[in-house]
Amino acid sequence: MTHLPLISANHIYHQFDGKPVLQSVSLQLHANQITTLIGPNGAGKSTLVKILLKLIKPTQGQVIHHQTLVIGFMPQKIHIDPTLPLTVQRFLQLGQKRGEHHTTSLERIADELGVRPLLSQAVQSLSGGEMQRVLLARALIRAPNLLVLDEPVQGIDLKSQAEIYQLIHQQQLKRQCAVLMISHDLHLVMKHTDEVLCLNQHICCSGDLQSLRNNPIFIDQFAGGLSEHALYQHHHTHCNHG
């Protein structure tokens, strides 16, 4: 095991039509660490993630991927046209490498995420919560060492949100993979997160959840509209640490 980060971004600047979106963002994602990136809408979260995934090239700065990096990516939204006849099983198979169809590993992941009963259904017939679990299964199917989850619980009901977080946490513990999670909502920061990065074009502050709660910059930037109650209630699970 090396100590080099899985992804390292150095002094990223990015602009759209001359308007700066990201300014001097540097960050590192380490093996087996959960990092949560939060920030208001328009803070540049999605742009930063695309740069980290090398989907777009930053105006300035560089992104280095460790040579062992395997990314499992869960996109924010996926729209599959109903004219494409596709079962959940086939959708997951398509996530495997070409010509590498291990039915047993696919079924094991399907069992772990509770999507086994859905395998023969049309992928377009799934509910929001079911689809998120299937997308998570697909992200895991290549045995990644980094999971990138773009707003994984957006637009699904509270019960399913809690389930998704639990599944992510279980899988992270089991696989010892790193996780990068994006959220625009402070309520939706996973309690097991090791580091929270607060982005608003630049990284305003960072640290573990406990320390951020008392950080005046953090409270000023991100907790303005939130009551203390909301901050502490924190997605309906009890905080065990600290």
Added chain:
Amino acid sequence: MTDLFLPDFMLLALLGGVLIAWLAAPLGVFVVWQRQAYFGETLAHSALLGIGLGLLLDLNLTLAILATSFMLVFSLHHLRQSTQLAADTLLGILAHGSLALGLVVLSLQGNIQLDLMGYLFGDILSLHEQDLIWIGLLSVVVAYFFKHYWHDLLNLTLNSELARVEGVAVKQLQLAMTLLLALVIALAMKIVGILLITSLLILPAAAARRLAHTPEQMLAYTFVTGAMSVLLGLLASYHWDIPSGPAIVVSATFIFVILRFKPRPRA
């Protein structure tokens, strides 16, 4: 004996027509899955400009059509980034702008006898043996491309960002598909004409949806519905003396409507 169905001179048309329908099938299913019907339409409309410029500059018409397709794709890409107009508005502008410009350029060549109706609605009897050679060559390329990249193409259809993270060369594949689409349009033009080509792409595929439970089945049924459309169209064209291009498209529509009565598949 054969002229109970089709006379010998129409067998060439039948062969060419069925091959074109099969060439259009894999492109057609992806056009439907990716909601690119209007893009296909725009590409087809721009082909008339290609013909106009080809005749004006005395170039090979297929090459001229490819060149205008590239110009179109480039303009579309540029306009998408530099304007706030919605994609369908931009496609509408380019489709009709290039069609009208094509008509203008063609009309400037007053001394040449032009079969404008043939370009617009097709004239399958203008198909020569040389065209069949081109169609045969393109079939090999299309078959290889879709066989080799089927998995990647399905993934880029599902979500292009996810596909890129998984290592699919999304931009190159999309460009290749556009190029093949332009080539098929250039060849299919003789059969159904510029204004009806999109229907040859999308109708057989849309009809096949009702029968299919997997993407591969949908492609297989598209081969059947496409070939049936050409066969029925040519029979109708010969026996009732109606133009072949519209007859093929009406047959395809007929097959689509018939299959609507089949219950919806589960997957």
